Amino acid sequence: MALFLLRYFMAFVLLLISACSQANDVHETRFIMGTLVKFTIAPADRHENIDVAAAISAAANEMQRIENAFTIYGDQSNAIKTFNATAPNTAVALPEEVASLLQRALLIKQQSKGAFDPALGGLNLLWGFSASDAPTTPPSAEAITKALPPQHCIAQTSMANGKSGWLRTDTRCLLDFGAIAKGYAIDQGIKILRQHGIKNAIINAGGDIRLIGKHGDKPWRIGIRHPRQQAEMIETLQLEGDVSIVTSGDYERFFIYQGKRYHHLINPQTGWPAQTAQSVTIIARNATLADAWSTAVFIQGKKGMAQQSQFNQQVLLIDQSGKRFGSLKPR
Ligand code: AMP
Numbered sequence: 001m002a003l004f005l006l007r008y009f010m011a012f013v014l015l016l017i018s019a020c021s022q023a024n025d026v027h028e029t030r031f032i033m034g035t036l037v038k039f040t041i042a043p044a045d046r047h048e049n050i051d052v053a054a055a056i057s058a059a060a061n062e063m064q065r066i067e068n069a070f071t072i073y074g075d076q077s078n079a080i081k082t083f084n085a086t087a088p089n090t091a092v093a094l095p096e097e098v099a100s101l102l103q104r105a106l107l108i109k110q111q112s113k114g115a116f117d118p119a120l121g122g123l124n125l126l127w128g129f130s131a132s133d134a135p136t137t138p139p140s141a142e143a144i145t146k147a148l149p150p151q152h153c154i155a156q157t158s159m160a161n162g163k164s165g166w167l168r169t170d171t172r173c174l175l176d177f178g179a180i181a182k183g184y185a186i187d188q189g190i191k192i193l194r195q196h197g198i199k200n201a202i203i204n205a206g207g208d209i210r211l212i213g214k215h216g217d218k219p220w221r222i223g224i225r226h227p228r229q230q231a232e233m234i235e236t237l238q239l240e241g242d243v244s245i246v247t248s249g250d251y252e253r254f255f256i257y258q259g260k261r262y263h264h265l266i267n268p269q270t271g272w273p274a275q276t277a278q279s280v281t282i283i284a285r286n287a288t289l290a291d292a293w294s295t296a297v298f299i300q301g302k303k304g305m306a307q308q309s310q311f312n313q314q315v316l317l318i319d320q321s322g323k324r325f326g327s328l329k330p331r
């Protein structure tokens, strides 16, 4: 209850701060998916035909619905948790929305040669970075080896009734959409804003962004956080139209143990945090893709960058020594 009140109090304070800072924009901040999600609507969309407050509220509710549908944390049941509890090789039906995001995730797993893997739930729970009590020590090497799922352990199959279903081949295989669901939620939030007539807006979920339209007669200004200096930007961009820009960083959820940084981006081959980069930012045509690929390239490191131009995506990678590779400027 106290946490609940604190979240709403924080949202209220942020709403006041942001409302004061930009008089002509409409800002609202909500706590969703473990992060502050900021909605900004440009002045052009503030007219009597649009109920901006109702639009933001509908978008926020949709994003909360997605969190509830995809999370593997908390007490509420959902299809993912049910799937993760089924016996191996037992086919179950998944809601169309879940099956569709799973198919998109499995394609990115294939394209990234396994770097992005939506079946790491067991390992992620073991590391505990998304649990309410943040971890301070790594799990034992034995526990990690035991939790490591086989490389291919989720399959689409037909069920006894002839309909399509899904199964896991191994109990170590637990679905976790933590690296893609936030992007999907942002995309759905933008879709709802558009359905309400909004054409110029930003949804910023803790630095993961999709923007549409313009900010008055100018582009939107977007800052990319420095992975080591919290208040500093490594890049500021002027963007307009429809752009999604998402960062995965080793500073988001981490602890230092015996002088070494342990973070939440796990190499599926080893079960340990990837030692490849400090941050990876991707610009893509939607936030679902930008979210999944920022995680994938973080795991792949520099060797994952070349492929991005094939997808018409831009990438900026900050390596472990703080050196920049790639560029977010449109080619
Ligand atoms: P993001 O912050 O979008 O990069 O996502 C990080 C979250 O995705 C983690 O908290 C885990 O839940 C999950 N995750 C960690 N490593 C991977 C991986 N290699 N592939 C897919 N999901 C991962």
Ligand code: MG
Pocket: 178, 179, 180, 248, 290, 291, 292, 293, 294, 295
């Ligand atoms: Mg991601």
